[in-house]
Amino acid sequence: MAGMTDTHLPDALAEFRDDFLDTPEADRLLLLLEFADELPDVPAEIAAHPEMYERVAECQSPVYIHVTVTDGVVAMHATAPPESPTTRGFASILAQGITGLTPEEVLAIPDDYPHTIGLTKLVSALRIGGMTGMLMRTKRQVRERLGMLPPQR
Template sequence: MTLEEKRDELVEDLSIIEDPQERFAYIIDNAKSQKPLADEFKNDAFRIEGCQSQLWLVPSFEDGKCYFETDSDAVITKGVAGLLTQLYSGYAPEEIIAIPPDFLAQVGVTQHLTPNRRNGLSNVWNKIKAFAEHCLKEV
């Protein structure tokens, strides 16, 4: 499945949920299903700045593909960041760079986030994109 197809599938899944509170319940359930990061990664090297809660993003690059793990002490933050890491993990850097996460606004997620959470989410995307750009230079 291409990254574009995966994004479209996620948009379809989230669009079915019309009620914003139910959509966030889905996002929270997603967060609860995510494996927590090992404590060794919960440090300033992986911390996302600009977010009111603690949020960490751990990138890796294997066999020409980028992978991302995330964790947070706030379940909504973890869930929304998790949507991004689940979407972009397992794809080539050029694919990641070509598809920004504007779908979250399309399905009404970002409109219901506090400014601090929107800022944190934006910083997650910036880190994902910067890592993909770095990997592209390494290939």
């Protein structure tokens, strides 16, 4: 399944994509629900400061993200309600796939990544748009943390 877009796709995200593409379409939502259950907890020092979060307006459900860059390593934190498992699954894929990368690796992730994981027929375009929104906002926050952009508030 490797294509030209793989050149900038970090290993974890490529692996997640391949897991979905290797799973029969009928079972892919189950895999997404597994990711939803694995959304990493937000560290207490961030959870205690909801003002640090950015609401992902592209998502119908209340999804919030916060990105840190420490010593050249990105960490993406996300919250999504348990009653929105699809969105929570997308947040989990990105949080797990992005955390631990360098800022350059994050910024090089193809913007169309959410369209490549084999879920476009199974979930609404709105939900794929929500995942794209999470990715774009994560990239923007990385640029802000690096001083490439002024903070948006």
